[in-house]
Every structure is written in structure tokens, then in C-alpha cells.
Amino acid sequence: MSNTRKRATQSDVARLAGVSPAVVSTVIRGKSNHNIRVSDETRLRVLEAMKQLNYVPDVVAQTLAGGKRRIIGLFSFEAVFPKEQNDFFRPFLLGVEKAAEANGYDLMLFTSAPVKNGRRAIYSDGINRLALADGVVLLGRNPAPEDLQRLDDEGFPFVYIGRKDAPDRSLSYVAADYRRATLDVLAQFSTQGHRHVLYLGETKPIERHHDREAGYQDALGRELIDEDATLVHRCDVKDLDAAWLDGVLSAGATAAVVEDILHAEQLYRLLVERGLSVPDDFTIGLLGEPDAPTELNLDWCGFTIPREEMGFQALISLLSRLERPLAHAAMQVTLPCTFHPGATLAPCPAFTA
Known part of the structure; x- marks a missing residue:
């Protein structure tokens, strides 16, 4: 999809709304001054015109001569900016900061979004x-798809x-190679002799979960583990109980790979309550790192x-x-993870018997 069409201007908005450019500017600033008063009716008419034209106001450019400001935005769809040294999101932000500093850019944090x-x-x-920024780095577990598509x-x-995937288009992202990492685990x-391995995951999988399950399927395709459809489970943590564990053990599972920490910890508790040892009797692999204490x-x-x-x-x-504003192709980078x-993890009991 081409993203190079001409952007609407304040004059375009003013013409469609039937007002002056000064009124449009006042609406964008969000407050009137002693020279220009804007009624609620007029304000709504201007906002509707902006919506119809997909107008994107450049607030800083109203006061600067133009050109790049050398400001990069950082926006999260959730409150993830770290408060602790060991916060899961802190390394992401450190990487962004280091790259911005190395290239002479300032960072602007957008934290007051509705x-x-x-x-x-x-x-x-x-x-x-x-x-307000030249461009933005986005992060967060659950973005608004409509916002990403509109930005694009x-x-x-x-x-x-x-x-991040979107219908009928490719979006730019930097991701971890969860598929390969899962295969490596x-x-x-x-x-270690584990052939019957449970795959345990979320009930509403998104991209990062699909990548992990694809790695599990790759392991099946390479015959690293045995195929058994009864060992692929997507369920709520509250559904992991003693009866559920009975089914897993009856299917012959000696190990599990788990998408998230809550499921992994519940599986661990059930095994211990059963009198089994992790990892001597049952191995568990967490496909990632805990994102909270x-x-x-x-x-x-x-x-x-x-x-x-x-x-970074x-x-x-x-x-x-x-640097390539006319380029149409999305930039997609995948980085390797490291096995831990x-x-x-221990040998399968039958493997050492």
C-alpha cells in the first residue's frame, strides 16, 4: 500500500468546515483566545472535517520553519514505563535511549493519552x-489495531x-525470534530423552504465541518429539487442576513448554502437590521471561x-x-534469543533408567 499521498492542510480543513484557517488553528490548540471564540458547534464541524480528510496536525511545525525536529516519540499502549531496576520493559527503553543518543535524537515520552x-x-x-515527533517507537502487549492501521x-x-500483523498490509516491527527459540528449547x-512434551498456552493467542506454537510444530516436523494432538492445550489458568494434570500424565507427558509464567507456576504447583519433583520427575520450559515479579x-x-x-x-x-520517506516496504527485523x-530441565526418567 502506498503511503505517499498528499496530506491535507489546515486550509483544506477550513475550506471543508466553512471556517477560517485561524479557527482551525484555535481548535487544534484546544483553547480560544481573546481574538477568536469558537462555539461548540463550530468546533465539532472542524473536528468532523479533520476526520473526513484524515488531517494530521503538525503542532510544532506551526511555530518552526519546517523540517525534521530530531525528536523521536516513545508510546506504550499500557503503563509500562519502569519503576524498578529489574522491570521487564526497562531494557527495551534503555536500547531506544542508547540508539537515540548515539544518533543525536531526543526522546519524547507520550504518557497522558486517553x-x-x-x-x-x-x-x-x-x-x-x-x-509532535518525527516518528515513533511503539510498544505494549495489547495495541489498538485501528490506531496502527490509521498511522500506516x-x-x-x-x-x-x-x-504485529494487520489485514492487507505489512507493518514495521522489530521482534524476537520466538519460533526458533522454542525449537531450540x-x-x-x-x-534429554523427552519425547512426549505438553504445549501449554493462552486461550486467546496473538502473534507472539503463534510464533511459539509454530516452533513446537517445527519440532514435530523434525521428529524431535512425538506428535500427539492431546498434548496441545490452550486453557485458562483456573482450569489447571488435579483432574487436568491426570490427563496430561496419562498421555505420557514427561515435560512441558509453557507460553507464560502464570501457567508455568500453576503447573509446577500441581506437580509438587502430586508429590512429583521438578525437574527430576517432570521438566518445564518457560518460553520467554517473566514480565512481572x-x-x-x-x-x-x-x-x-x-x-x-x-x-536499539x-x-x-x-x-x-x-531517511527513506518514499519507501513503501515495511521494515521487519527478527533477532535471535538465547537458550537458558x-x-x-533434567533427563527424562525413563531415559536414565
């Missing part, structure tokens, strides 16, 4: 708040940290995510987009 349906929204009254339609430069399981604080087998490198590369990719043996 909340809609439990997540922050980029657009308020039809206005793209991110237009407007040609506003952005790069997402994490793989299962290859290690295979060398955990109750058990175990050293999980799994992989580490190159979070700081992802943040996201900003570098964004700068590349800014942890303390929850």
Missing part, C-alpha cells in the same frame, strides 16, 4: 498526538517492538529475549524509515 477499552489511544478527537494509512513513520528436551522465583529453563537490542534496533529501523538451561 484510555479507551482499557488501553491508551493515540488519537484524541481525531488528532494524532504523536505528530497516514504514512506516519513508526516501528513496533514486537511482531525442544531440541534440548529431545537430547513472580511468586515462585524459579530459575526456569527456556530462553532470554534480546530486549535491549530490540529497543527499533530506533535504528525508524531512522532508516525517516535453568534449573527446571
